[in-house]
Amino acid sequence: LFAGEASNTDSTDLDEPVESSNTGPIDLDPFDYVYSNIPDSTHILKHAENCEHCKAKKFQYETDGFCCRNGEIELAEPEPLPELMRLWSSADADSRHFRESIRFFNG
Incomplete structure (x- = not known):
């Protein structure tokens, strides 16, 4: 803004369609x-x-051989942790919260 100009941003609603003096309201589709x-x-x-x-x-x-060097490297199968298995299989409040928020915990 230049010196002496008033800001009119408080009365502007960004969710409303913009009106033009010649054509009326403009309907903008954000998905376009x-x-x-x-x-x-x-x-x-x-x-x-x-x-x-x-x-x-x-x-x-x-x-x-990119994955295991043609059998030279052998990965052990990890054992699931008992607490993690309880969270997946139980119906208590902690388990329900864990399953409902799994994306948060994975992040």
């Missing part, structure tokens, strides 16, 4: 902007065989 750049086609990778050693899912151009 969001969906305006959606591509017409997608790229899908070709199927690749799983690793013969560890059975890991491989991508199209992934080299052999």
Whole structure:
């Protein structure tokens, strides 16, 4: 603002359509902007065989042995923690809160 000009931002409601003096209210759809750049086609990778050693899912151009060095590395199966299993399987208030807020806890 220039010196001496008054600010009129308190009376402006951003959720209301903007009125033009010539055409009346302008109805702006916010989704028009969001969906305006959606591509017409997608790229899908070709199927690749799983690793013969560890059975890991491989991508199209992934080299052999990338996941487990051709069987040299073997990961142990983790045992689920008893408290975590209780939160998943119980019906108490703590368990319900955990399941309802799982995205928060994962974050």
